[in-house]
Amino acid sequence: MSTTATTSSIYGIGSGLSNAASSSSSVASSVAGSLNANDYMTLFLAQLQNQDPTNPMQSYELAAQLAQFTTVEELSQANTYLGQIQQSSSDVNNAQIASLVGQDVTAQTSEIDVSSGNVSTLNYTLPAAATVTVTITDSSGSTVDTMNVGSQSAGTYSVPWTGTNSSGSTVSDGAYTCTVTATTSDGTSSAIQTGVTGTVYSCNLGNTPPTYTLTDANGMQIQVSNVYGVTTQGSTN
Numbered sequence: 001m002s003t004t005a006t007t008s009s010i011y012g013i014g015s016g017l018s019n020a021a022s023s024s025s026s027v028a029s030s031v032a033g034s035l036n037a038n039d040y041m042t043l044f045l046a047q048l049q050n051q052d053p054t055n056p057m058q059s060y061e062l063a064a065q066l067a068q069f070t071t072v073e074e075l076s077q078a079n080t081y082l083g084q085i086q087q088s089s090s091d092v093n094n095a096q097i098a099s100l101v102g103q104d105v106t107a108q109t110s111e112i113d114v115s116s117g118n119v120s121t122l123n124y125t126l127p128a129a130a131t132v133t134v135t136i137t138d139s140s141g142s143t144v145d146t147m148n149v150g151s152q153s154a155g156t157y158s159v160p161w162t163g164t165n166s167s168g169s170t171v172s173d174g175a176y177t178c179t180v181t182a183t184t185s186d187g188t189s190s191a192i193q194t195g196v197t198g199t200v201y202s203c204n205l206g207n208t209p210p211t212y213t214l215t216d217a218n219g220m221q222i223q224v225s226n227v228y229g230v231t232t233q234g235s236t237n
Contacts, residue, residue, distance in 0.1 A: 040068070097203050097210055097224055105212065106197045106229035107222040112136070112178045114163045117170055120220055122159040122178055124194045129153045130182035132192075136161055137177045144171060159194065195228075196220065 044065060113120040126132070132149035145166050159178055165171055180192040198214035203224070210224045 094205055097205065100200050100212070100227075100230060101203055102200060104197065104199050104231040105214075105222075105227045106195055106231070107212075107226040108193055108195050108228060109220075109222055109226060110177050110179065110194050111196075111220065112159065112161065112176050113220050114171055114173050114176065115218075116173065117163060119161060119163040120196065122161075122194050122196055123156055124159065124180045124192045125156045126152055126154050126182055126192065128184060130184045132157075133181045133183070134159055134161065135179045135181070137179070138171075139175065144176060196222065197229075197231075 109122070112122045129152065131151050134147040134149055136144045136146075138144050143166075145161065145164065147160060149160060159180065161178065163171055178194055180194055181189055182192050183189045196214070198219070200212045200214060201216050201219055202213045204211045204213065204221070207221075211221045212224060212227070214220050214222065
């Protein structure tokens with residue numbers, strides 16, 4: 001029997017290997033990519049069957065390789081379990097999203113819709129007294145209207161836009177962007193987050209990211225992740 005080591009055929013696992021090219025060929029394609037537990041065991045058995053009897057694998061080498069095999073198997077099982085956990089979490093999350101259908105929600109959004117001349121209601125909350133300016137822009141980013149609301153005390157207000165441009169003409173139906181800027185007495189200006197409140201008509205899990213449709217089938221769509229308040233049975237969460 002030839003005692004020439006063929007570590008290139010078995011990729012150097014263990015010591016004292018003889019010519020085992022025929023045994024390793026069945027797993028060569030897997031080794032070229034990534035080994036799973038079955039590939040690793042096939043390789044390990046081929047090594048045992050073709051080792052040099054004058055220089056057999058030592059017991060500490062055997063123990064080390066068995067430990068590696070155990071690690072590979074555990075990692076494979078961990079991937080499977082993680083996939084199951086991910087699917088379970090997704091199912092739970094989808095159920096929670098759907099549970100808000102029919103409930104009143106409040107969500108962050110800067111979108112204000114115009115439909116047949118009707119303007120959706122957008123709210124904002126001032127943390128302190130300030131002078132307020134509201135700017136409306138269209139989908140191309142062009143300014144449609146700018147309103148100097150004036151001084152307001154701390155509290156919650158509705159955006160006073162009536163769906164007209166700076167010339168007083170009614171704008172086309174569609175979605176517009178609203179920016180509320182508050183300037184305090186010391187001259188500091190900051191953008192104020194706007195939001196919308198409405199009843200969830202439907203949830204759209206197929207959208208990326210998932211969205212809610214408010215009021216009716218043609219109502220405003222908001223991202224589920226933007227919802228920060230839910231009102232149900234007279235209580236707010």
